[in-house]
Amino acid sequence: QQQVKQSPQSLIVQKGGISIINCAYENTAFDYFPWYQQFPGKGPALLIAIRPDVSEKKEGRFTISFNKSAKQFSLHIMDSQPGDSATYFCAASKSSGSARQLTFGSGTQLTVLP
Amino acid sequence: NAGVTQTPKFQVLKTGQSMTLQCAQDMNHEYMSWYRQDPGMGLRLIHYSVGAGITDQGEVPNGYNVSRSTTEDFPLRLLSAAPSQTSVYFCASSYNRVRGELFFGEGSRLTVL
Numbered sequence A: 001q002q003q004v005k006q007s008p009q010s011l012i013v014q015k016g017g018i019s020i021i022n023c024a025y026e027n028t029a030f031d032y033f034p035w036y037q038q039f040p041g042k043g044p045a046l047l048i049a050i051r052p053d054v055s056e057k058k059e060g061r062f063t064i065s066f067n068k069s070a071k072q073f074s075l076h077i078m079d080s081q082p083g084d085s086a087t088y089f090c091a092a093s094k095s096s097g098s099a100r101q102l103t104f105g106s107g108t109q110l111t112v113l114p
Numbered sequence B: 001n002a003g004v005t006q007t008p009k010f011q012v013l014k015t016g017q018s019m020t021l022q023c024a025q026d027m028n029h030e031y032m033s034w035y036r037q038d039p040g041m042g043l044r045l046i047h048y049s050v051g052a053g054i055t056d057q058g059e060v061p062n063g064y065n066v067s068r069s070t071t072e073d074f075p076l077r078l079l080s081a082a083p084s085q086t087s088v089y090f091c092a093s094s095y096n097r098v099r100g101e102l103f104f105g106e107g108s109r110l111t112v113l
Helices: none
Strands: A004-007 A010-014 A019-025 A033-038 A045-050 A056-059 A062-067 A072-077 A086-096 A099-104 A108-113 B004-007 B010-013 B019-025 B031-038 B042-051 B054-057 B064-066 B076-078 B087-094 B108-112
Touching (some): A004 A086, A010 A019, A019 A108, A033 A062, A045 A072, A099 B042, B004 B087, B010 B019, B019 B087
Parallel strands (some): A010 A108, B010 B108
Antiparallel strands (some): A033 A045, A033 A086, A056 A062, A062 A072, A086 A099, A086 A108, B004 B019, B087 B108
């Protein structure tokens, strides 16, 4: 059972365009929603994260929009650049016993064309 | 600082063989974990540890063992490799078991024939 559903699986955007990746979750106990960026041959790295007490968080060209009632959150990449081409994973977690465990979405492969 | 170091980067095994994937971190992180990454499946948690001597199971623990004798090291053992364990394995650590970002290694690609 996939607790975090991510779409689309792949995305192609022109340079300067807006990239949008969507995620939906089922478990209302989730209280932390990070996005990770992964380049080929590398491990994922934290890009930006949000907690459910805010509806939006912006860091540079990257924005998370969060809709608690719909149990959805999305990543917007403004003015997309070829260097943004990577795989993006949304994730969600809750404090579980003695450790926080992340549940990841299936990933979106973003290609930004020059 | 090297961060999270995984070895080997590539490994080919035959069904039934055993092996250990090594993971070491030099950031004095108390929390360490192993994930496997498969196409279309995202990353799935195998095992994790909140400190030396403490380990617990994640989402997909079957066929894997872990131990945490030191803060720095968290090896993942495959007892009897199966083709279903063909995957890319990532070790990750965090300074705090409750909050804080995960720092990932560069991965170990395992093929089981």
